[in-house]
Amino acid sequence: MIEIENLYKSFNGNDVLKGLSLKVKEGETTAVIGRSGCGKSVLLKHIIGLLRPDKGDVWVDGQNVKKLKRNELYKLRLKMGVVFQSSALLDSLSVGENVALGLTENIRISRARVREIVLEKLSLVELEGVEHKRISELSGGMKKRVAVARALAVNPSYILYDEPTTALDPITARTINELMLSLKKKIRITGIVVTHDMESAFYVADRIAMLHDGKIIFDGTPMEVQTTSDPIVQRFVKGGGKY
Ligand SMILES: Nc1ncnc2c1ncn2[C@@H]1O[C@H](COP(=O)(O)OP(=O)(O)OP(=O)(O)O)[C@@H](O)[C@H]1O
Ligand SMILES: [Mg+2]
Structure with missing residues (x-):
């Protein structure tokens, strides 16, 4: 389980997180919504230990992220696949090499096993026969799938998506939504989707x-979100994520 307790973070006097608390239950997908610039990516970076809280704690499977030593943090990161907002793929490498990145960096395994895992994860995201292609040859939706396959390469317990659909056209966005849902069902992975x-x-x-x-002002089921009387949530939802 991931639990965030009373998290505070400022950057040079810009108070971004101001006492944020959130529990992410195992097997579920939690979406964190909020307008652009409200601190969603900053929150994700605290969960993976890329940023250190000014105050408050992030607990992942009972471990306090800010208290971990470097090697413990590496181990923890193997439990969390991250699909970055920009996809963060390396253009100079092939699709297969990109998917293998997290594997070859962190674990000692044979090349044959790496290839097996790469093909398995590409198949999981419904991208077959593209492992030799260059990243620059891919569409935006395909790049997103490669980023998901790379996140899954280490068999994480959690997958964190940062704005997985926002740079995509509506139809491609829908296929990525379907992919996220199918992964939850197929491999029962716990998800956090940060999105507007x-x-x-x-x-x-x-x-x-x-x-x-700077805070989680509402937390509920999709049905509860649609029926809440909270004016800020209502305005955000009715505007389709815009104010
Ligand atoms: N490393 C940093 N140094 C200084 N300020 C930062 C840093 N990272 C984020 N910020 C600031 O924190 C605020 C929140 O940024 P963040 O990227 O988390 O927004 P977001 O909710 O992810 O927005 P978007 O929906 O556009 O991706 C912004 O004001 C941003 O300028
Ligand atoms: Mg962001």
């Missing part, structure tokens, strides 16, 4: 939490 795309949140999430003014 309400359609995506409703499609994939078991729970939706809204980040506003």
Whole structure:
């Protein structure tokens, strides 16, 4: 389980997180929604230990992320696949090499086994026969799938998606939503989707939490989000993720 307790983070006087608390239950997909710039990516970076809280704690499977030593943090990161907002793929490498990155960096395994895992994960994201292609040859939707395959390469317990659909056209976005949902069902992975795309949140999430003014101001099922009387949540949802 991932539990975030009373998290505070400022950057040079810019108070971004101001006492954020959130629980992510195992097997569920939690969407964190909120307007652009509200601190969603900053939150994700605290979960994976890329940023250190000014105050508060992030617990992953009972471990306090900020207290971990470097090698313990590496081990913890193997439990968490991250699909970055920009996909963060290396253009100079092939699709297969990109998917293998997390494997060859962190674990000692044979080349044959790496290839096996790469093909398995590419098949899981419904991308077959592309392992030799260059990243520059791919469409935006395909790149997103490669980023997901790379996140899955180490068999993580958690997958964290940062705005997985926002740079995509509506039809491609829908196929990525379908992929996220199918992964939850097929491999029972626990997910966090950070997004300002309400359609995506409703499609994939078991729970939706809204980040506003540095805090989670609402946390409920998609049904509860649609029926809440909270004016800030209502305005965000009705605007499809815009104010
Ligand atoms: N490393 C950093 N140094 C200074 N300020 C930062 C840093 N990272 C984030 N910020 C600031 O924190 C705030 C939140 O940024 P963040 O990237 O988390 O927003 P977001 O909710 O992910 O937005 P978007 O939906 O556009 O991706 C912004 O004001 C940003 O400028
Ligand atoms: Mg962001």
